Amino acid sequence: MRTPRLVLFAAVALSMTAISVPSAQQSGGKKPPKQTPDKGVDDATASPGQERRTGERDIAAVTIVTRANGTTMAILDESFEDALVATVNPDGSITYKCVHGLAAGSKHVASPAQPVSVPRQTAEEK
Amino acid sequence: MRALLRIVFAVCTLAALLTTTPAFANSTVTILNGNLPGVGFNDPTPAAPVGGNAGTTLGAQRLIAFQHAANLWAARLDSAVEIRVLATFEALTCTATGAVLGSAGTLFIFSDFPGASLANTWHHSALADKLALFELNPDPFLGFTPAPDIRARFNSSIGTVPGCLTGTTWYHGLDANEAPNQIDLVAVVLHELGHGVGFSQFASVTSGAQPANLTDVYGVNLLDTTTFKTWNQMTNAERAASAINSRHLVWDGPQVTADAPSVLAAGTPILRVTAPAAIAGIYDVGTASFGPPLTSAGVAGQVVQALDVAEPAAPPLLAGTTTDGCSPILNAAAIAGKIALVDRGLCGFVVKVKNAQNAGAIAVIVADNVAGSPPAGLGGADPTITIPSVRITLAAGNTIKPHLAGGVTGMLTLDLTLLSGADLSGRVFMNAPNPVQPGSSVSHWDTLAFPNQLMEPAINANLTHSLVPPQDLTMSLLRDIGWYPDADVDGFADDVDECDASDLSPTVVVGGTDTGVANLMFTNGCTMNDEIIAAAAAANNHGLFVGAVSQLANAWRGAGLITDQEKAAIQTAAAESGIGKSE
Numbered sequence: 024m025r026t027p028r029l030v031l032f033a034a035v036a037l038s039m040t041a042i043s044v045p046s047a048q049q050s051g052g053k054k055p056p057k058q059t060p061d062k063g064v065d066d067a068t069a070s071p072g073q074e075r076r077t078g079e080r081d082i083a084a085v086t087i088v089t090r091a092n093g094t095t096m097a098i099l100d101e102s103f104e105d106a107l108v109a110t111v112n113p114d115g116s117i118t119y120k121c122v123h124g125l126a127a128g129s130k131h132v133a134s135p136a137q138p139v140s141v142p143r144q145t146a147e148e149k
Numbered sequence: 150m151r152a153l154l155r156i157v158f159a160v161c162t163l164a165a166l167l168t169t170t171p172a173f174a175n176s177t178v179t180i181l182n183g184n185l186p187g188v189g190f191n192d193p194t195p196a197a198p199v200g201g202n203a204g205t206t207l208g209a210q211r212l213i214a215f216q217h218a219a220n221l222w223a224a225r226l227d228s229a230v231e232i233r234v235l236a237t238f239e240a241l242t243c244t245a246t247g248a249v250l251g252s253a254g255t256l257f258i259f260s261d262f263p264g265a266s267l268a269n270t271w272h273h274s275a276l277a278d279k280l281a282l283f284e285l286n287p288d289p290f291l292g293f294t295p296a297p298d299i300r301a302r303f304n305s306s307i308g309t310v311p312g313c314l315t316g317t318t319w320y321h322g323l324d325a326n327e328a329p330n331q332i333d334l335v336a337v338v339l340h341e342l343g344h345g346v347g348f349s350q351f352a353s354v355t356s357g358a359q360p361a362n363l364t365d366v367y368g369v370n371l372l373d374t375t376t377f378k379t380w381n382q383m384t385n386a387e388r389a390a391s392a393i394n395s396r397h398l399v400w401d402g403p404q405v406t407a408d409a410p411s412v413l414a415a416g417t418p419i420l421r422v423t424a425p426a427a428i429a430g431i432y433d434v435g436t437a438s439f440g441p442p443l444t445s446a447g448v449a450g451q452v453v454q455a456l457d458v459a460e461p462a463a464p465p466l467l468a469g470t471t472t473d474g475c476s477p478i479l480n481a482a483a484i485a486g487k488i489a490l491v492d493r494g495l496c497g498f499v500v501k502v503k504n505a506q507n508a509g510a511i512a513v514i515v516a517d518n519v520a521g522s523p524p525a526g527l528g529g530a531d532p533t534i535t536i537p538s539v540r541i542t543l544a545a546g547n548t549i550k551p552h553l554a555g556g557v558t559g560m561l562t563l564d565l566t567l568l569s570g571a572d573l574s575g576r577v578f579m580n581a582p583n584p585v586q587p588g589s590s591v592s593h594w595d596t597l598a599f600p601n602q603l604m605e606p607a608i609n610a611n612l613t614h615s616l617v618p619p620q621d622l623t624m625s626l627l628r629d630i631g632w633y634p635d636a637d638v639d640g641f642a643d644d645v646d647e648c649d650a651s652d653l654s655p656t657v658v659v660g661g662t663d664t665g666v667a668n669l670m671f672t673n674g675c676t677m678n679d680e681i682i683a684a685a686a687a688a689n690n691h692g693l694f695v696g697a698v699s700q701l702a703n704a705w706r707g708a709g710l711i712t713d714q715e716k717a718a719i720q721t722a723a724a725e726s727g728i729g730k731s732e
Contacts, residue, residue, distance in 0.1 A: 079355050082359070092262075093261050095259065104252040104344075105252060105254055106588065109314065111245075120588070120607070122588035125249060125302065
């Protein structure tokens, strides 16, 4: 019992780094929102039900490792990261959108999602 | 023996960790700076201190802001195991009007590890370490040992590279006081780290498939109120359907539901159709950015289709319809004093509402012309609009329209019985738009939540940097997935821990003498040292203390926890100590 205990102790001790994290105060006060999601400013990009999909979890790319003690570990690829994309609107406001992974984020920036399946072109969406 | 081993391991691990963890922090969130010299966190460009950030270089300010966000998390997450975040600032995709701000996520997920809260269930790496009480992946990964738990990347081009989000910069202050053209880095880091420590699920929201066909601790709490199944009870197809079941996918964890009334404001804007009975009920609405907001008193009346001329095509615009409200209303007599119904399309929302207002309408309902839910809001601005207006979904419009001829009555109101962002049972909505939005769907709150929440799919400027009630529900959700409160990080939740400030020294220490005996932890959350300290506090004199320690040592020996030699060492240390002796 003692040997593994000491081994573990050593392993954990080696893992320690000296960067400590002090407690911090909550800060900031209420301010008017600078952008309101899904309120459809001229309906350009903020309609939650009307954008193309960009990016998705790549389940097939997950690597599974089973350890001797029965623990199962999955190594996730970049598609499991949540990327936050910002778009500056013509009025200067900023619209945010979360997508899965940097690749999807880059794709979104290069080609922002547009409304789809609109029966007819509408001035409100310009 | 296995349980005892775990206890011993825990004490050793905790002791090692505590040597580097400040007493005032509940966990250690370590930022592993992955940038090379001269760039990212190491960028030497001079910068003026701002908003409590005393850094004098760009790199230093980035690191301070990042560390500040990590501090906020560290103060809330109780864990004996260091949370390691591999972070870099690097040039991510950016154009003049769009940019990837950053990304983050857990690098590993674990199931069936020692201490797992649920079997066959994925846990985020940091959470799994907390529950296991030791680092589950001590191996090197991406150049760091042990492996980081979270990978985070943020865009270094913003504010530094011409043509990248022109006119917009990061705000490096710590006080949430960014200008309208600035992005609060602390808030973005808080949000992204939130995903990394547990505010995310791992199934595909389009196929419902899960890694290795295992559910996760997040999905266990996702309840679909149509099927009344949680995500761990669903087939892949059912999960995919649930991911777009807007306003029917809720968080069913007890802590969130308990905390929601103290966080979310009372009042949800709705359309309540009162007649005919066949379509009576509550319909979701999107509110307008112009005109008066809905009130609890509401605006009630008959719903009438507003009619106008069908506008001819004017390329690139296609022709209008007689129901789009884009021209002066022709049936003003029928509209006056009523709630006007118009269709979305062709012109701006303010045009439609103004035309209805001019015809005497008391309110306007815009029926969407594209399938999807929940209904988006109505954008635009017109200070001359004095009547309320809302948007309903295409499906809702199609439900109501066939009954207009027979008379439909309804009320646009703020329903104070509903929390803003929760259902009738007080369960908080998860973001489940239809069509699905990978990245936004499910792993965020519904945007209906008000006041705005950190883990909505957008960063709103009125965030307070708080993670807890009464401002925010993020920690409440994390409690529900297993981040239980544990002030002394001994692996026992505070509500069952009989020693909430345990002495976690690796060995039994009596009166300053290190006995060398392993300081074991018992199933009530107390260690041997805790019991000796309690004995010292209860003893009126040295003899009583020595006797009490002797009894403890005998009991531990009798239970096989220590050897005869160890028992003797403890008893000798007690006898030779000065505890209980008068000066």
